[in-house]
Amino acid sequence: MARRLGVVRRRRKLDIVALVYSLVLGLSAGDRRSLSGLRRSYFRVTGTRLAPSSFYARFTPGLTKLMRALCVGAIRQLAERRPKLRGVFSPFVEVLAVDSALIRLHAALEDTYPSVWTHYMKASVKLCTVMNVVGRSPKQVTLTHGSRHDVHTLKAGAWMKGRLLIFDLGYYQAMLFKKINKYGGYFLCRMKANGNPIVVSSHKRAHRYMVGDKLRDALGRLDGGIVDVIGHMGYLLRHERRPFVTHHDVHWRCVAVYNDETGQWHRYVTNMPPKIMKAEHISAVYAARWEVELLFRELKSSYRIDQMPSANKNITETLIFAALLCLVISRRILRSIVRRYRLDPERIPFDRWAALLGQIAEHLLEIALPSRSPPFRRLERFLRTEAIDPNRARIPLYFRAQNGVYQPA
Numbered sequence: 161m162a163r164r165l166g167v168v169r170r171r172r173k174l175d176i177v178a179l180v181y182s183l184v185l186g187l188s189a190g191d192r193r194s195l196s197g198l199r200r201s202y203f204r205v206t207g208t209r210l211a212p213s214s215f216y217a218r219f220t221p222g223l224t225k226l227m228r229a230l231c232v233g234a235i236r237q238l239a240e241r242r243p244k245l246r247g248v249f250s251p252f253v254e255v256l257a258v259d260s261a262l263i264r265l266h267a268a269l270e271d272t273y274p275s276v277w278t279h280y281m282k283a284s285v286k287l288c289t290v291m292n293v294v295g296r297s298p299k300q301v302t303l304t305h306g307s308r309h310d311v312h313t314l315k316a317g318a319w320m321k322g323r324l325l326i327f328d329l330g331y332y333q334a335m336l337f338k339k340i341n342k343y344g345g346y347f348l349c350r351m352k353a354n355g356n357p358i359v360v361s362s363h364k365r366a367h368r369y370m371v372g373d374k375l376r377d378a379l380g381r382l383d384g385g386i387v388d389v390i391g392h393m394g395y396l397l398r399h400e401r402r403p404f405v406t407h408h409d410v411h412w413r414c415v416a417v418y419n420d421e422t423g424q425w426h427r428y429v430t431n432m433p434p435k436i437m438k439a440e441h442i443s444a445v446y447a448a449r450w451e452v453e454l455l456f457r458e459l460k461s462s463y464r465i466d467q468m469p470s471a472n473k474n475i476t477e478t479l480i481f482a483a484l485l486c487l488v489i490s491r492r493i494l495r496s497i498v499r500r501y502r503l504d505p506e507r508i509p510f511d512r513w514a515a516l517l518g519q520i521a522e523h524l525l526e527i528a529l530p531s532r533s534p535p536f537r538r539l540e541r542f543l544r545t546e547a548i549d550p551n552r553a554r555i556p557l558y559f560r561a562q563n564g565v566y567q568p569a
Contacts, residue, residue: 167222183482187521193467207538219475227481234488253322257452260288268471275306288313320345326449334395351427357391384418388439417443462514
């Protein structure tokens with residue numbers, strides 16, 4: 161693949177396979193991810209030393225394309241082996257959580273990746289993720305600039321058929337709802353605070369008196385419980401030509417669940433009929449959206465996706481895809497261990513597994529890249545070469561003292 165994309169043209173000093181593995185599994189190279197640590201990981205496992213300038217020059221647009229292609233292929237292979245859905249998830253092909261996370265970048269990348277909060281961070285990249293809730297594994301991952309709105313990052317299509325998409329208010333848009341419904345998919349989202357649809361019908365006989373009232377007014381007359389109605393909503397659609405704005409009406413299912421602890425109603429919008437999803441399960445199913453937040457936390461805490469030590473666009477994108485590849489490798493190993501030893505996956509938290517993988521990443525790197533030279537020889541050469549500081553100009557104090565050399569500060 162590297163030859164096809166033009167990353168390497170002839171095999172000389174650099175081993176592209178070893179370079180990719182070092183970028184992906186170089187988690188043990190220091191407390192924080194750095195280019196020097198990744199270069200030392202490559203040197204340690206291969207025994208081949210690359211000068212810092214030569215190593216940095218390897219981060220070309222071709223290497224970024226290679227990492228992106230590997231990431232897309234690995235995610236596609238992981239999605240093909242999705243776990244079987246049970247319980248309230250059984251009517252769906254997949255249950256997907258949709259969200260995005262901002263990754264802070266070097267301020268020098270402001271023109272390429274402008275941020276939404278320029279007073280806080282000048283440059284940021286938005287990692288848009290469609291994640292399988294069961295197994296917390298990514299299905300689609302895209303990168304865009306941080307100032308882009310969430311709703312424009314989710315592309316509707318035939319891939320939505322039979323799947324339930326759970327997302328927050330960042331994706332609340334009537335046109336997106338219609339597209340998901342058009343392609344045969346299902347959505348579940350919280351209702352906006354100012355949303356107040358007119359009740360058209362009720363799925364509960366006890367609440368049929370609400371027909372014709374606005375939902376917020378009807379809920380104000382109740383002390384609690386669960387309300388399941390069809391609501392009439394209107395939205396405005398903007399056009400480039402006359403008429404510039406048109407009004408449209410839609411009917412969606414609205415479910416309100418009363419929270420006894422906070423004393424507030426939690427309202428949801430969905431197109432799932434009651435025969436597929438009962439109102440009593442809506443709140444618990446929506447809570448599964450939190451899995452995507454845990455995925456972002458795992459990427460940042462264990463796979464260091466938020467540590468971008470460079471102002472170079474190619475280096476930044478390469479390291480992001482390397483972190484995603486490390487996540488996919490982690491999921492593949494976990495599935496293999498669970499299947500081989502028949503373990504209970506519910507007793508293996510993903511955060512605990514990610515921490516364990518980070519501790520053995522260096523060993524995995526050596527297993528994946530067997531070297532012909534003895535390990536002691538490689539480590540000896542690594543230590544005697546890297547121990548010399550090329551930027552050291554001052555003579556150590558004890559050398560100056562014993563030789564009587566005075567060097568002003």
